[in-house]
Amino acid sequence: MNWSAIAAIYRFEMARFFRTLAQSFLSPVLSTSLYFVVFGTAIGSRIQEVEGVSYGAFIVPGLIMLSVVMLAISNASFGIYFPKFLGTIYELLSAPVNFIEIVIGYVGAAATKSLFVGLVILVTATFFVDIRIEHPFAMAAFLILSCLSFSLLGFIVGIWASNFEQISLVPQLVVTPLIFLGGTFYSISMLPPVWQTITLFNPVVYLISGFRWSFYGLADVPIGFSLLAILVFTGTCLAVIGWIFKTGWRIRS
Amino acid sequence: MTTILSIRDLRKSYADGFEALKGVSLDIEQGEILALLGPNGAGKTTLISTVCGITTPTSGTVTVGGHDIQTEFRAARRMIGLVPQEIALEPFEKVWNTVRFSRGLFGYGSDNARIEEILRKLSLWDKRKNAIKELSGGMKRRVLIAKALAHEPRVLFLDEPTAGVDVELRKDMWEIVAELKKAGVTIILTTHYIEEAEAIADRVGVIDKGELRLVQDKNTLMAQMGKKQIEVMLADPIQAIPDSLAVHNLTLNGNGDALVYTYDTQADRTGITTLLNDVAQAGLVLRDVQTRQSSLEEIFVNLVSGEPA
Ligand SMILES: Nc1ncnc2c1ncn2[C@@H]1O[C@H](COP(=O)(O)OP(=O)(O)OP(=O)(O)O)[C@@H](O)[C@H]1O
Ligand SMILES: [Mg+2]
Numbered sequence: 001m002n003w004s005a006i007a008a009i010y011r012f013e014m015a016r017f018f019r020t021l022a023q024s025f026l027s028p029v030l031s032t033s034l035y036f037v038v039f040g041t042a043i044g045s046r047i048q049e050v051e052g053v054s055y056g057a058f059i060v061p062g063l064i065m066l067s068v069v070m071l072a073i074s075n076a077s078f079g080i081y082f083p084k085f086l087g088t089i090y091e092l093l094s095a096p097v098n099f100i101e102i103v104i105g106y107v108g109a110a111a112t113k114s115l116f117v118g119l120v121i122l123v124t125a126t127f128f129v130d131i132r133i134e135h136p137f138a139m140a141a142f143l144i145l146s147c148l149s150f151s152l153l154g155f156i157v158g159i160w161a162s163n164f165e166q167i168s169l170v171p172q173l174v175v176t177p178l179i180f181l182g183g184t185f186y187s188i189s190m191l192p193p194v195w196q197t198i199t200l201f202n203p204v205v206y207l208i209s210g211f212r213w214s215f216y217g218l219a220d221v222p223i224g225f226s227l228l229a230i231l232v233f234t235g236t237c238l239a240v241i242g243w244i245f246k247t248g249w250r251i252r253s
Numbered sequence: 254m255t256t257i258l259s260i261r262d263l264r265k266s267y268a269d270g271f272e273a274l275k276g277v278s279l280d281i282e283q284g285e286i287l288a289l290l291g292p293n294g295a296g297k298t299t300l301i302s303t304v305c306g307i308t309t310p311t312s313g314t315v316t317v318g319g320h321d322i323q324t325e326f327r328a329a330r331r332m333i334g335l336v337p338q339e340i341a342l343e344p345f346e347k348v349w350n351t352v353r354f355s356r357g358l359f360g361y362g363s364d365n366a367r368i369e370e371i372l373r374k375l376s377l378w379d380k381r382k383n384a385i386k387e388l389s390g391g392m393k394r395r396v397l398i399a400k401a402l403a404h405e406p407r408v409l410f411l412d413e414p415t416a417g418v419d420v421e422l423r424k425d426m427w428e429i430v431a432e433l434k435k436a437g438v439t440i441i442l443t444t445h446y447i448e449e450a451e452a453i454a455d456r457v458g459v460i461d462k463g464e465l466r467l468v469q470d471k472n473t474l475m476a477q478m479g480k481k482q483i484e485v486m487l488a489d490p491i492q493a494i495p496d497s498l499a500v501h502n503l504t505l506n507g508n509g510d511a512l513v514y515t516y517d518t519q520a521d522r523t524g525i526t527t528l529l530n531d532v533a534q535a536g537l538v539l540r541d542v543q544t545r546q547s548s549l550e551e552i553f554v555n556l557v558s559g560e561p562a
């Protein structure tokens with residue numbers, strides 16, 4: 001294992017993050033506050049409680065997931081897309097590193113950044129609503145696994161993309177709808193029965209349900225399913241990345 | 254001499270089916286400077302990229318210091334440094350950090366003294382805290398060299414290191430190359446400037462259409478293929494070449510004050526003695542005599558254009 005290469009990649013990626021630390025910090029604080037003003041106050045005043053939890057508090061896990069997932073994808077995809085775009089990838093390809101080391105470096109950094117933002121949102125939320133975390137370890141596990149798995153997805157997107165438009169395509173066209181329809185702002189039980197069934201095909205439902213369970217003990221689907229879903233998703237991403245590096249798809253001509 | 258880089262029947266076809274390398278075999282000795290010449294699209298960059306691991310070979314083998322570039326890629330790549338043809342750098346990164354990054358990628362910890370030495374050698378020390386985007390084009394090229402040297406490679410590839418570089422920097426570059434050679438580094442460079450190959454290379458290789466046309470010691474090459482010319486300068490200009498000198502195939506220069514005689518250095522008889530006798534016989538008074546050897550450039554043009562496509 002070339003640990004110093006992993007460290008070099010990780011450090012380089014984090015340096016980009018620290019150069020714009022204020023931005024990285026302020027934008028999640030601002031957007032979370034906005035969500036609370038709009039959803040928590042305006043809409044929440046009509047919904048009031050969901051299964052015994054105030055609406056404002058109810059949406060916190062979903063809000064965190066929303067930001068974490070989007071950021072993980074964009075951080076990881078840009079992280080690996082930039083070297084392709086700038087041509088600096090020649091150095092990665094000619095260095096004594098294997099694909100596992102490259103993935104650990106890039107995905108590790110992207111996951112760290114999104115984890116940081118997730119925590120910032122969590123802390124910001126405590127200023128607006130009362131939050132309780134019933135299962136802190138499960139909460140941490142879900143959060144970290146989500147950061148990692150969606151960073152893996154972002155990495156795939158970054159390798160696949162051949163222009164900047166394509167990078168935002170996947171998060172906006174696929175992931176955003178799945179998240180918004182995945183119970184971020186409502187409980188599945190509020191939907192008509194047909195939609196409840198359809199929703200179960202949305203993988204994000206399992207993610208948010210499990211994450212919310214770790215906060216309030218409320219789940220739309222059994223917690224075991226949630227765990228299984230995220231593990232399967234992570235495994236799929238890893239398999240795709242393994243294939244990419246084996247074939248050199250879109251990296252090595 | 255020991256062979257440090259060995260390329261055997263290397264072929265590369267790109268995804269679109271284009272065969273950019275058609276079976277190249279080449280041995281490079283430790284410590285030598287090899288200049289690769291060839292027209293645009295000849296396959297120079299493809300050859301370098303394949304050895305360095307940026308493209309995968311279609312067939313053939315390459316070993317660096319005895320390590321196969323595919324089965325022992327770590328050991329092989331650790332020995333290689335690459336300065337790419339195109340300038341590719343992260344614009345917001347600081348010079349120091351980017352060199353440290355390269356060192357890290359190759360498995361070495363940050364060694365401040367070593368990085369300082371490299372930056373000083375390349376006259377980048379004053380710019381170490383600057384972001385790449387604040388550097389001039391020539392400085393960026395030197396940053397690429399610094400990055401390539403960060404892990405102390407034994408073999409250095411320079412893909413057109415002096416393309417678009419001014420005379421001053423080109424001389425700097427030649428000095429850097431000479432110093433590296435002194436330190437025992439093997440250097441393979443590509444160039445379109447034949448005088449560059451002539452000035453710094455020990456051996457010259459010519460690639461055309463994916464094939465290695467020739468690899469030869471530079472001096473042997475010039476001696477073998479070079480034509481020499483004698484310029485006979487006359488004390489008094491003449492209007493036409495006297496008939497008595499017609500057998501020598503001379504040309505008269507524009508001013509009419511010099512006769513140019515071309516001969517083959519490889520020929521048994523160069524005909525110089527008879528020429529000079531005949532010139533004296535014709536009653537011409539010599540002011541000076543000069544010889545001139547044809548450059549690699551002429552050899553190169555002959556080689557590439559002379560071959561049927
Ligand atoms: N990624 C690629 N896909 C398809 N063809 C390619 C690719 N890269 C290079 N080629 C082709 O391979 C041939 C050799 O290209 P290469 O870059 O090796 O030439 P070169 O000798 O370095 O030329 P130059 O002096 O212009 O740098 C060219 O015909 C080029 O179009
Ligand atoms: Mg080239």
